[in-house]
Amino acid sequence: MWSLLNAALLVATLLGAQAVRAQPATSPLVGRWLIEGGDGIVEIAPCENALCGRLVGMSSPFKADGVTPESDPHGVPMCRRIILHATAAPDGRWQGTITDPETGNVWDCVLWVDAAGELHLRGFVLAEMFGASQIWQRTGLVPAMDCTMPVR
Helix, strand or coil, rough: HHHHHHHHHHHHHHHHHHHCCCCCHHCCCEEEEECCCEEEEEEEEEEEEEEEEEEEEECCCCCCCCCCCCCCCCCCEEECCCEEEEEEECCCEEEEEEEEECCCCEEEEEEECCCCEEEEEEECCEEEEEEEEEEEEEEECCCCCEECCCCC
């Protein structure tokens, strides 16, 4: 009987923890972000029970011919491609994966927004200590449907 009571308490605790986790729609990560260096915009939005980041702005969305869209090494067009997928982590941050659109490499990542409103993204392999960080700025810039960056 004691183990059944403990199991019930454990289930109730776990369900309660799930209820207080951050919800994607209310996350401060939702919105458009100018990536470090200013040559791209990622739009983060809810997707199912997670957040997805779509590449919506690029400084060079076309190849040298000015017509052919840029693509990754596998031939997948970069414009409007989902490159980020993250779920709420118990520590208040978001964790998931991010794809380098130029190489197609996929990295584990953690994200959070600091008190100044900047998005911190840490991409890594195996553990956070083996990675690199970027700081993104929230932006009101609206790129064209072909991912052309607006003039700033």
